[in-house]
Structures are given as structure tokens and as C-alpha cells.
Amino acid sequence: MTPIWPDHLFLVGCGNMAGQMLARWLACGLDPARVTVLRPSGKPVAEGVQVVTDYPSALPARTTVLLGMKPYQLGDVAASLAPLCGGDTRIVSILAGTRLAELRARFAQAGEIVRAMPNLPVGIGEGVTALHADAALPAASRGAVEAFIAPLGLAEWIADEGQFNEVTALSGCGPAFLFRFIDAFARAGEALGLPADQSARMALATVRGSASMAARASESPAILADRVASPGGMTRQGLNVLDADERLLKLLTDTLAAARDRGEEMARGG
Numbered sequence: 001m002t003p004i005w006p007d008h009l010f011l012v013g014c015g016n017m018a019g020q021m022l023a024r025w026l027a028c029g030l031d032p033a034r035v036t037v038l039r040p041s042g043k044p045v046a047e048g049v050q051v052v053t054d055y056p057s058a059l060p061a062r063t064t065v066l067l068g069m070k071p072y073q074l075g076d077v078a079a080s081l082a083p084l085c086g087g088d089t090r091i092v093s094i095l096a097g098t099r100l101a102e103l104r105a106r107f108a109q110a111g112e113i114v115r116a117m118p119n120l121p122v123g124i125g126e127g128v129t130a131l132h133a134d135a136a137l138p139a140a141s142r143g144a145v146e147a148f149i150a151p152l153g154l155a156e157w158i159a160d161e162g163q164f165n166e167v168t169a170l171s172g173c174g175p176a177f178l179f180r181f182i183d184a185f186a187r188a189g190e191a192l193g194l195p196a197d198q199s200a201r202m203a204l205a206t207v208r209g210s211a212s213m214a215a216r217a218s219e220s221p222a223i224l225a226d227r228v229a230s231p232g233g234m235t236r237q238g239l240n241v242l243d244a245d246e247r248l249l250k251l252l253t254d255t256l257a258a259a260r261d262r263g264e265e266m267a268r269g270g
């Protein structure tokens, strides 16, 4: 999908996550002259990108605002930003746990509001971004948002906003779970006697190669696993361990459920 860039992009906060998104957009051709970043530290972001420490007196026409600060700062940010937003301002919020209704209440005069939940690999264009907007958001606007998010990787609309914690558990927290898996895979090789550095390299390359292969295959990963495992062979013997009592599935379900439950707890203020 060819990216469609906003006429102007105003980032509120440019830390770990928004910084990754912006870096990828710039690498894919977004003109830095169209970007303004507001961050209290005033630290430079990238050549040609204007960084400000205070709000301008007005936003350019058809600005897309990316809310990329911490969720608890929304009240302060909205107090200064909302008066600058008009019907042609699109707001994209990556604030975890902040619902559309709250954003709409804070930015009553703004145009379209979209929630986005990106994960860290967006910085290399291989991320996952879950999107949610009012059912009334026109198809053309959805298309424009998708074309803006496309350089970051996979974009998926979530119909039910109540599922954001599930989505965050899977794709938002997912990179950490997979880093842990890769590490454990390498340490398991080491436990069997392989040199640690060699096992680490081989584990990472095996995960990367298998993920790329699964992404290109027409069969599901479940079928691919069975294809690799001939009856009575080594792979089948190993899979029997992962599959016993659905051990791996249960472990991962418990992992996602714990992350989701923590999201719900935090939303209740815990």
C-alpha cells in the first residue's frame, strides 16, 4: 500500500513508541518539514523536524495529531491542545487504556478520532498496529488511516473497543514474550551442551527463518509443524513434549490472560 501522508503531523510526545513510529515514517518518505514534535525536553528528533516545548497558537489546516505521551498526562495536554483542534483535525491516540469516549469528551471540537495500539517493531516496518474508531467513521477515512499506518507493518481494525486489552496482551506485549522465548530456546540448546554464543545465534536465526517461512506459506503454522515432523522422527518426539496436555498452548494462554488482566486492573486505577 502506498503511504498517504497527513498534510501536517503534530506529535505530542516522542519517546520510545511515538519515536519509533516517526522514525519509520521519515525513513519511508514523510517530509520532515510537515512534522512538528512537542516534547518538554526540547530534545532534537531528526533533521528537518521542528521540535517545540510549548503549544503553537494554531495548528495548520488538516493536521493529524499523534498523542504519544503517557496516558495520565491527557488532562493537561487536552487543556492546551483541544482549543487548537477543529473539524479538520484528526487525532490518533496511542495512549494505552484511554477509551474513545474519553478522547471524544476531551477533544469535542476535533474531527476524526482513532485509537491505535502499535508494538515496538513498527520502527522496522514489521510491527502490528491495532486500530479502533467509531463505527460511523467513513470508509475513506479508514483507508486514509490505514495508508498512513501501512509503513509500520500490519494494521488491524478492532471492532470491539473492549478487546483492546486482549490485543495489547497479544501484539503489544508480544515482542517481550517472544524475546523471552528466543532466550529460553538458546539456553535450552546450551543446556544440551552447545556453546552459549553459538546456540544464541542459531536460536535467533531459526526463529527468524521460521517466522519468515510461515509468513510466506499458504498453510497454517499448525500444518507446517506437522509437515516438518515425520512419524517416529526427532521433531515429532520434541513436538510431543510441547503438545502433551496442550502444555505450550496453556502456558501462552495463561501468559496473555495475565497481561490482559493487568490491563483491566490498571484501567480500574490499580
Ligand SMILES: NC(=O)c1ccc[n+]([C@@H]2O[C@H](COP(=O)([O-])OP(=O)(O)OC[C@H]3O[C@@H](n4cnc5c(N)ncnc54)[C@H](OP(=O)(O)O)[C@@H]3O)[C@@H](O)[C@H]2O)c1
Binding pocket: 012, 013, 014, 015, 016, 017, 018, 019, 038, 039, 040, 041, 042, 043, 068, 069, 070, 071, 073, 076, 077, 094, 095, 096, 097, 117, 118, 119, 120, 172
Ligand atoms: N512503549 C510501548 O511499547 C507502547 C506500546 C503501545 C502504546 N504505548 C503508549 O505510548 C505512549 C508513550 O509511551 P512511551 O513508552 O513512548 O513513553 P516515553 O518513552 O516515556 O515517552 C513519553 C513522551 O511524552 C513526552 N512528554 C512528557 N510529558 C509531556 C507533557 N506534559 N506533554 C507532552 N508530552 C510530554 C516525553 O517528552 P520528552 O521526550 O521531552 O521527555 C516523551 O517524549 C503511552 O501512552 C503508552 O501507553 C507504548
